[in-house]
């Protein structure tokens with residue numbers, strides 16, 4: 078078998094008429110063998126005209142491969158004048174199917190920049206391949222089975238624009254994503270949910286959003302649940318951080334003690350179970366020396382228990398008990414936080430009935446941040462949203 082015949086196996090229906098090589102690349106000229114095939118399957122010898130297309134192929138022996146391909150327009154008895162169909166090349170494509178599947182195989186494991194270095198393809202070309210791949214991968218939701226929702230907002234890139242993500246609380250399939258976080262921005266979701274709005278039992282969300290009003294309009298029977306993850310994060314920012322900084326400032330005279338308190342952010346906000354013995358010791362000592370930090374730490378732990386009550390009655394009693402201790406503590410940021418939280422109490426106690434898995438919401442939030450960091454630079458919102466949907470295909474019920 079001659080070298081040229083061997084090589085022609087890569088490009089069915091074509092033969093190699095010229096090869097140019099240099100240390101980093103190989104260039105092949107390919108011409109068609111015989112009759113042309115229409116996309117309907119018809120073979121014909123009737124050729125209308127021909128032209129040359131420049132195509133990129135997968136690397137060979139570490140060298141980039143470019144092709145000059147003579148493509149023809151044929152006269153098909155069924156379809157008229159059409160471009161002939163080539164098995165290894167999509168119509169209008171600039172790369173072969175072989176290179177495309179190679180890129181598709183790399184996309185789940187390598188960043189676009191690296192794939193671009195390996196294949197020599199422009200990142201934009203690779204991004205388009207990824208978009209097509211993801212669009213095919215993402216399945217439309219089965220609306221009739223959706224009963225509980227979770228809604229969250231996140232900042233889009235570095236600007237002040239926001240996006241809203243809505244997921245199925247039982248499967249964690251992302252059902253919808255849209256730019257904006259106002260009522261009119263999320264309305265299209267409820268419009269696509271249509272008659273299934275009536276079957277929604279509960280919706281988990283952060284406090285202080287426009288979401289609850291829109292939910293009440295479309296799903297008046299649904300209970301609103303304020304999720305633990307957001308409340309705990311808010312408690313960390315508005316109470317623990319505030320008290321820690323206030324305490325550090327009172328220790329101006331004692332530089333070492335001041336630095337010690339200032340550096341305690343991490344151990345205070347982290348779940349105690351996730352600390353090692355050394356960190357737990359540090360936390361215990363810090364709390365024993367500082368009454369206010371001790372109080373906000375313990376009341377923070379107690380606050381979380383509101384989400385794990387057996388029924389709403391128990392949750393309401395626990396709230397009363399918590400509220401009493403907050404008022405008695407006299408710690409201003411803590412009291413202010415509790416006062417802001419109070420109007421949302423109904424959405425917290427309802428979590429005793431409609432339990433939502435907060436760990437998953439937190440995981441989702443973190444994953445979106447990660448995807449955002451990776452997709453930063455493309456500034457392609459459609460691509461970013463597709464990536465999020467593909468990352469949350471939904472677990473079996």
Ligand SMILES: [Zn+2]
Nearest residue numbers: 115117153156
């Ligand atoms: Zn045809």
